[in-house]
Each structure stands twice: as C-alpha cells, then as structure tokens.
Amino acid sequence: QKEVEQDPGPLSVPEGAIVSLNCTYSNSAFQYFMWYRQYSRKGPELLMYTYSSGNKEDGRFTAQVDKSSKYISLFIRDSQPSDSATYLCAMNSHQFYFGTGTSLTVIP
Amino acid sequence: DGGITQSPKYLFRKEGQNVTLSCEQNLNHDAMYWYRQDPGQGLRLIYYSQIVNDFQKGDIAEGYSVSREKKESFPLTVTSAQKNPTAFYLCASSIERLGSYEQYFGPGTRLTVT
Numbered sequence: 001q002k003e004v005e006q007d008p009g010p011l012s013v014p015e016g017a018i019v020s021l022n023c024t025y026s027n028s029a030f031q032y033f034m035w036y037r038q039y040s041r042k043g044p045e046l047l048m049y050t051y052s053s054g055n056k057e058d059g060r061f062t063a064q065v066d067k068s069s070k071y072i073s074l075f076i077r078d079s080q081p082s083d084s085a086t087y088l089c090a091m092n093s094h095q096f097y098f099g100t101g102t103s104l105t106v107i108p
Numbered sequence: 109d110g111g112i113t114q115s116p117k118y119l120f121r122k123e124g125q126n127v128t129l130s131c132e133q134n135l136n137h138d139a140m141y142w143y144r145q146d147p148g149q150g151l152r153l154i155y156y157s158q159i160v161n162d163f164q165k166g167d168i169a170e171g172y173s174v175s176r177e178k179k180e181s182f183p184l185t186v187t188s189a190q191k192n193p194t195a196f197y198l199c200a201s202s203i204e205r206l207g208s209y210e211q212y213f214g215p216g217t218r219l220t221v222t
Contacts, residue, residue: 008148032209043114043198043213044151051208088150092209096141096202100150 003027006089006099015108019076023089023099026070030091033065035074038086038101047087048074079106111135112214114199119219121193129184129217131199140182141200141211144168151198157182186219193221 006023013019021035032051036044048063050056050072056063062075072091076083084106089099112133121127133140142154153166157176171190176182186193196218202211 006150034211036213041196041216041218043112043215046210046212049208049210090211092211095153096209096211098151100148 003097004089004091004099007102008100010103010105012105012107013079015079015081015106017079017106019074019079019083019104019106021074021076021087021089021102021104023072024070025072025091025097027091027093027097028067028070029093030097032092033063033072034090034092035061035063036088036090037083038088040085044088081106081108112199112201112212114197114214114217116217117215119217121219121221123221124188125221126185126187127193127219127221129186129197129199129219131182131184131214132180133182133199133201133214134180135201135203135212136179137201137203137212138179139202140176141202142166142172142174142182142184143198143200145196145198145216154184154197186221193219195219 004025034049035047038044050063053065053067060077064073086101086103088101091097115130139158141156143151155174157163173185198216199214
C-alpha cells in the first residue's frame with residue numbers, strides 16, 4: 001500500500017466552480033500536510049501547509065485535514081484558468097511523502 | 109532574491125556518459141534533496157542531505173551520486189550505471205520553522221539521454 005494516495009484525474013471544471021482535491025494516507029505518524037501547485041515543466045510551488053487536524057484558509061484556497069479518517073483536502077473557490085495545473089499533496093514525519101498529483105484544467 | 113536555482117534547464121547526453129546537475133540555494137536551509145519525477149509516478153527521492161558533508165540514499169539512489177561540500181550547493185551526478193536516466197529532476201531544500209517543515213523546490217532540469 002502506498003503511503004499517500006491521490007486521484008490523478010484529470011479534472012476539468014468551468015471557471016468559477018469550486019474545486020475539491022483530495023488525498024488519503026496510511027501512516028498515522030504524519031503531522032505536517034502540504035499542497036503544492038505545479039505548472040507544466042516547472043518545479044512545484046508550495047501553496048499551503050497545515051499541522052495536524054483542522055482547516056486553514058488563504059484567499060481562495062482552503063486546506064482541510066481529518067486525521068481520524070487519514071484524509072486531506074484542498075478546496076479552490078471561484079476557480080480561474082490560471083489555476084490550471086497539477087496539484088500535489090505531501091506529508092511529513094521524518095521524510096516527505098508525495099501524492100502522484102491531480103491534473104486540473106479550469107475552462108474559461 | 110532568495111530561492112533555489114537549477115542549471116541547466118534542459119540537458120541532452122549520449123548514453124554511457126556521466127552528467128552532473130547543479131543545484132544552488134540561498135535560503136540558508138540546512139536540508140537539501142534530489143527527486144526524480146516521471147509521468148504518473150510522482151516524486152521519487154534519490155538522495156538527501158541534512159548537513160554539510162553528510163548525505164543519505166533515498167528510495168532510488170542506484171546509478172546516482174551526490175556531494176555536499178557547501179551548505180548552498182548539492183550537485184547530482186547521473187552515472188552511466190543509471191538504467192533509465194531520462195526524466196525531470198527536481199532539487200529541493202527544507203527548513204524546520206516553529207515545529208513545521210517547509211520544503212521548497214527549484215525549477216527543475218529535464219535530462220534526455222539518447
């Protein structure tokens with residue numbers, strides 16, 4: 001079983017839609033949870049990170065962690081074409097573990 | 109302007125040649141990493157270093173070598189022993205800050221071996 005599972009998509013939504021991206025994990029020792037955005041042929045960019053359970057909001061982005069279910073989510077409100085990218089979840093205990101990424105396209 | 113630089117952006121080599129990818133950071137981060145990214149496989153850890161003059165193998169270290177002589181620099185050599193070297197290579201660095209870990213990536217080097 002992989003440490004981190006992420007649906008690769010692709011996900012295609014109209015502009016203005018709410019996007020929900022999700023990951024599940026198996027290791028209950030994970031304490032730090034991150035979301036990265038990666039544009040084509042670029043390095044991943046750290047979007048948000050959270051510690052333990054709960055929600056964190058930053059502009060149009062909300063990161064949610066449910067440690068009891070071993071499930072994390074990233075919500076994007078009022079999605080824009082510039083949000084079209086691959087989104088990677090990541091987790092950390094003593095090492096970083098990454099999901100395979102979900103490809104998102106926001107259609108104008 | 110703080111960040112991680114990788115050079116070159118694109119690299120082409122003939123099979124059987126060793127090639128070295130550069131990674132420099134001016135973030136004053138202690139830890140540095142090398143990942144390989146292939147379509148559909150996510151990021152796979154090649155090597156990491158938590159301190160100067162020390163480094164550890166990651167999940168797919170075979171056919172690669174690194175050095176960490178300076179805090180700012182962590183070059184990766186892809187040797188001729190690496191069976192499938194064509195990939196997108198990402199360097200990263202991380203810092204522990206008030207109990208959280210933040211990892212930042214460079215722009216990547218796309219290596220093509222023919």
